[in-house]
Amino acid sequence: MIREFDRWAYDNRLRTWRAEWKLLLTFAMLFFAMIGDWREQWLVLVGMAYWTMGRARVPFSLYGKAMLAASAFLGISLLTLVVSVSFPFRLSIVDSQLQPAAELAIRSLAAWSCLFFLLVTTPVPELFAVLRGMGLPTALVELCVLMYRFIFLLEQAAAELMLALRARNGGRHWRHGGMLMYQLWMKAWQSYEAFSRSLAARGGMASIVYTSQPPKTNMHLADIAAGVVMVVLLGLEWWGG
């Protein structure tokens, strides 16, 4: 899943938008989803689905798959709300909790779709460039940037190790999990040594600069119109009740 999301972050049609705009859009919508009631939340849900699939051209199969996974998790979390335990061991469903649970579900999904939009349209390094511009400590941003690179390095190693294990009919025993962790740690350690060396060969651990700028910025009239309509609608909804 992680590679698929990451690939779309670079290949979607909204890659040309500036990361700041997408971040702004996400936070505005997230804000409305958090403070509004179910009508705003539905609007946010539909709006984000439009931008994710309609504009960014992320396929429905991916969106649906991610949404399904999120809903499943949401379902589990909600279950703990509506089920009540009493002693001796007895489970029952609390009717009065069904209404708040439904409200919670729609809020969570609306907020989640904002997050998903950001995730699938904006490469993480570009987000870090924005954060750096906003004055976050360089040390933290550098740590994040390096970690992003290493995550994919270790993920690749983990995936290949699992594949090789499956090729030998293994991979279900907890001991294999332990071995995998051990190997990953060894890989992390070896990479550390190799990276330090190659970095030294290039002139040492100076600060890591980035020039990350999205290629070109062009915002279409349709998006601006859709955005304005959304905001007006949301505003009306909010003020109206």
Added chain:
Amino acid sequence: MKRIIRWSAVATLLAVYFWMTSEQEAYAMHIMEGFLPIKWALFWWLLFLPFFVLGLRRLVHTLKQHPEQKLLMALAGAFTFVLSALKIPSVTGSSSHPTGIGFGSVLFGPWVMVVIGTVVLLFQAMLLAHGGLTTLGANAMSMAIIGPFVAYGVYQLCRKGKMSNRAALFLAACLSDLATYVTTSLQLALAFPAPEGGIIVSLLKFAGIFAITQVPLAITEGIVTVVVWNWLASY
């Protein structure tokens, strides 16, 4: 009749619950985006920020003295992320999270782990849509602050109490996992008190339900941590 229907509904839901937790290993113990009401989200953010700032200052200080540790910290973070986000064969519902946190805390100390753990959570939100931005404060509180501190504290206490390294590590990983899950239960209970009985009943309920998966899990994670540590130490 009605009771039977209720019971079978509950049974089905529980079955789904167990099936889901085994399918969705990676989601274990995160609070989803938008799940907490805004006032609680803000509350946990505010509570979390001072810890984060302190941890960050420690980190910046450490990096000034040992700039080469930047790579190592990033790798440790990536290691933790991969452990907690990928399917690694272990017991049902496992995310192997305490292993990563345990190693990190022992290696760098809890303050640095606060920052690394938070960044890991941020990556889970921004790469996988697990957890979330509004709930980052709450999640970071339980996983990146309580978890590492409990792990570190338990480890140090046990070592001072002349306990063997393995036992100390086992307890550290195990208890930090339990502390994380109790914190999460508390966060949920505070936000969603039960209609009858309030927060306490709600807490007992959340803690009770999560205990079904989390207690055996914490124990296996403890064992795995010790096993991995043994290998690392012996070669």
Added chain:
Amino acid sequence: MERVRYAYDSTRDVLNGIDWEIAEQKKYALIGPNGCGKTTLFLHLNGLLRAQEGIVYWKGRNMYERGADWAQWRREVGIVFQNPEHQILAPLVRDELAISLAHAGMDMENIEEMLVSIVEEYKIDSWLDRPTHQLSLGQKKWLTLCCTMATKPDLLVLDEPTAYLDQHQTKRFLEQIETIHRAGTTVLIATHDMDFVWQWADVVAVMHEGRIVMQGTPEDVFADRQRLLDVRLDVPLFVRLWQAWRPEEKQVPRRLVQ
């Protein structure tokens, strides 16, 4: 009789309708530019990937049918992947072998016995109790070969086994493969080393953009340089030399380097 057959895997169109049969007891070399789908093809050979369209036959049996024994299939097709770093899981060489043996469905006593015989056959007794991360690259590749052979597969698949090995190591590795082949195992090797292909293979298959575009003996395949150039490959240096010296004879006689 082994029969593997592919058609249409639409995942990113890596494989593009492959209809290929691997005959028993032969030495196959698979060549093709990087990214042509060699590794993806291998992953279908023992069901690590499942083709979205088409069927894979193994020993005459359709493996996508209900009731096909995939665990058995995976034991009978052994794959050695490119990067040994990402295959070795256990902290000790001995444990790594034990994992392979355990998954071949053996119980503890047999494992001990088999271990001894493998150690003898592959001459690894001097580093049997070493931690795996201290091995050299050559040793790691050797170990992955041992582990794969532990289940005594009928088809052994190797993905670029000799990259980064020096000539001596390469020679030793290939001698072992030769022994394995003589013991009755079909061997399939993907490689970029054309000299090796020419010396070793019975059949050369050329892969390009997810298809098998040429197949034949090394003499036949290397006789048609233009077609190889079209798929971003080339004949080995000595074939070019031969063709430069004797333009009238396109085929290099095989006996030359025997």
Added chain:
Amino acid sequence: MERVRYAYDSTRDVLNGIDWEIAEQKKYALIGPNGCGKTTLFLHLNGLLRAQEGIVYWKGRNMYERGADWAQWRREVGIVFQNPEHQILAPLVRDELAISLAHAGMDMENIEEMLVSIVEEYKIDSWLDRPTHQLSLGQKKWLTLCCTMATKPDLLVLDEPTAYLDQHQTKRFLEQIETIHRAGTTVLIATHDMDFVWQWADVVAVMHEGRIVMQGTPEDVFADRQRLLDVRLDVPLFVRLWQAWRPEEKQVPRRLVQ
């Protein structure tokens, strides 16, 4: 004039008294079995390792003297290591290049300018804004070459640059190296590919057990098969063919494959 000289490094006795001079403007190939100390030697070439005994001279200057400018030295000797995965640090290709340029001591404006010229020279504009972890192995190797050349070193050292690359990628890589060499850079390549050595190198150095045991033109070095066999190497296949056909002429004439 470039002069690098080693003697006695007793760290695990990897290097065993090397006295070697690299002449300007030549194409060097370093061959030798794995574990003979090639990589260790490279690490001495820009001071990543410091010899315990002996001296390294660079451009006639003793680099172990007080006041030697090591930062400058490291810029003037560019090393491309074997595994590109462990060299690429930045998440985006563009940033990776920027890091190299920044380490060469440039400020932001110059970096932008240089970036454009590098992108043009190495034709990487189509993947300049891609994340580095999505690149293919060939692209990763290409990127590490770009990054190393960004500082315009006088000596470029490559450790097995063509392993895992297919023939087309290898050709393209070597054409670029040829261009780099013509622009005035001395190039030193460690490799196991003897065909390549024969076609490309001006000077072949043979390393064995931490020493340079032979040095000369490819014709000279490959004429003495026995000595190569002694150090666990071998001549390329075509040389064996040549020798089989014309036993009276030991040296293969170089012009044959030009």
